[in-house]
Amino acid sequence: MATPVGHALAGLVLYRSLERGEAGFIGRKGLFFVAMANLPDLDYVPGLLTGHAHAFHRGFTHTLLFACLASGLSALLGPLLGWNRARAAWLGGICCLSHLLIDLLTADWKAPYGVPLFWPFSKESFLVPVALFLPPSKASLPDLFQAWNVLVVFMECAVLSPFLVLVEWKRRKKGGTSE
Numbered sequence: 323m324a325t326p327v328g329h330a331l332a333g334l335v336l337y338r339s340l341e342r343g344e345a346g347f348i349g350r351k352g353l354f355f356v357a358m359a360n361l362p363d364l365d366y367v368p369g370l371l372t373g374h375a376h377a378f379h380r381g382f383t384h385t386l387l388f389a390c391l392a393s394g395l396s397a398l399l400g401p402l403l404g405w406n407r408a409r410a411a412w413l414g415g416i417c418c419l420s421h422l423l424i425d426l427l428t429a430d431w432k433a434p435y436g437v438p439l440f441w442p443f444s445k446e447s448f449l450v451p452v453a454l455f456l457p458p459s460k461a462s463l464p465d466l467f468q469a470w471n472v473l474v475v476f477m478e479c480a481v482l483s484p485f486l487v488l489v490e491w492k493r494r495k496k497g498g499t500s501e
């Protein structure tokens with residue numbers, strides 16, 4: 323389960339690869355990408371409020387069913403951002419799926435392990451055997467500021483930033499509108 327920084331970077335990579343209509347590096351649509359890429363971790367909020375951050379984590383919001391619902395939510399919001407509903411559904415869904423993919427690629431050292439992708443049809447949780455990301459320490463709010471998490475964020479940036487650089491390079495090569 324990566325940090326919001328890692329998920330935001332993934333959302334940014336998707337935004338800069340799939341959208342060309344906004345001036346500047348990131349606009350309202352870019353913020354939508356970043357928010358949707360982080361959406362599944364909303365399940366931390368009730369736990370953080372009750373002092374047990376993981377109490378509700380890795381449940382319903384980390385399933386393909388939730389990704390479908392996020393896609394539906396995006397379809398509703400799409401016209402507000404200038405997309406038709408079908409494109410908004412696709413973009414919101416792909417952002418949510420990026421979250422699940424990154425979590426699948428994150429080492430998990432505490433039970434319950436993995437991502438319950440197919441819940442409620444299967445209770446099995448999944449993890450890719452070779453992790454690319456380290457698990458952050460985030461049992462409580464103060465935990466977020468531990469030195470360990472600096473290393474975790476550094477690793478996320480080291481893995482994901484090259485994708486952003488590649489996307490920017492391709493945009494500039496094609497003469498994108500925001501340069």
Ligand SMILES: [Zn+2]
Pocket residue numbers: 323324362363384421425
């Ligand atoms: Zn997550």
